[in-house]
Amino acid sequence: MKIAFIYPGQGAQYTGMGKEIYDNFSEAREIFEEANDSLGYDIARLCFEGPDEELMKTENTQPAILTVSIALTKVLSNKGLKADVTAGLSLGEYSALVYSGVLSFKDAVRLVKKRGEYMQNAVPIGIGGMAAIIGLDNETVENICCDVKDVGIVEPANYNCPGQLSIAGEIKALEKAVEIAKAKGAKKAVMLPVSAPFHCSMLKEAGFKLEEDLKEIYTYDMSVPVITNVTADYERIDEVKKMLVKQVSSPVLWEQSIRRMIEDHVDTFIEIGPGKTLTGFMKRIDKTKKAVNFEDMGTLDKLLSSLEVN
Incomplete structure (x- = not known):
């Protein structure tokens, strides 16, 4: 069995996401607390209680989904599950980079809040x-x-x-x-x-602003290979920042990324985060591969059972 951890992007959010895992696992609570310290506000309350209109704001959605995804990942890691490769759709690529060790979580959660602000403000509403x-x-x-x-x-x-x-x-x-x-x-x-017109040339200005923030971010060695949205190929550690800038205004090659992993014999894809959008895409890309999602206690039980993990 060759496993990929895949992470959802913006649009997967919903009020209540992550609450069951937060309530049941101390390692998940620690991630939320770290996010609170980094952001300066209660991300758990936003995820669990909303209100919806606040959670749906891009600058809030992005750190919220990242926090939930990494909290869930910590639970799987403590269960002994490891990935051979990882990728994420748009915002989800930041979760993949945190899992791979390239970005620290505290840096990533602040970075995606800024990213959300830049993407939202790059083009006036209605244009x-x-x-x-x-x-x-x-x-x-x-x-x-x-x-x-x-x-x-x-x-x-x-x-x-x-x-x-x-x-x-x-x-x-x-x-x-x-x-x-x-x-x-x-x-x-x-x-x-x-x-906003995400992932097109109209957002180049947002990428330039993100580039300035990335100059202050330290990147670490990659412990798990990452497939990047921009090329649908393996990320090079010396190009991570450049790819994150390009990603803002470039198309997301998600289908191509999945096919790249399948070429390298990945046969089990675990979607970690709110919703099951990526699991649905997998059924259209290659339904012969195992694709399961993890977002709450019910899906955790199904996942561990399907992989025969205690």
Whole structure:
């Protein structure tokens, strides 16, 4: 068995996430306390009680998901589970880098709060957004993006799984792209309820600001290989910061990242964090591989049982 730990990104959050694990494991509580110290506010209360409108703010969502993901990871580590490789979708890449030892948790949680602020503020509300296109192949969607460039910026943003690609850019151009996608037979083409055009060139300014913060961050040796979103290949320790800057305005090559791990004989994928979005993607990418999620006591029991861990 070759295991990958995979981590979800923004959009997976919900009020109450992580509470059962916090209540049952001291190592999880320690991570929340460390986050509180680093951020200067009670991240546990935000995760467990909301309110939703605060949890949904990008600058809060990102440190909240990271904290829950690393708290869950500590529990698995104490159960003796280890990964041979790790990756995360967008924000989730920071969880992967913490697990691999490259970033300290206290640095990462502060960094992603800043990242959230920069990404949200890079484009004025109402100017940019995202859309999901389901049921068309990647090349068709890429061509649609080219077809509407006279209307405005639209670019591929998230290559999630076969037949599911999200695009990002200017609202008018996105609406035109959605219209064309429907005409070309997309099963679904809809605007997404997000307030910024994540992972496209409109966020380059956010990347530049993040780059300044990264100059102050120390990176450590990598104990577990990391697959990066930008290239869908193994991260080089000397390029971590550069990739994190590029990631802000580059498409997330998630399907390609999973396939890279499968090429290297990974057969068990454990999604660690709120929700089971990545587990769902796995079923579309390669349903012959084991894919399980861990977010609460129920999923922990199922995970340990499926892996025959006590």
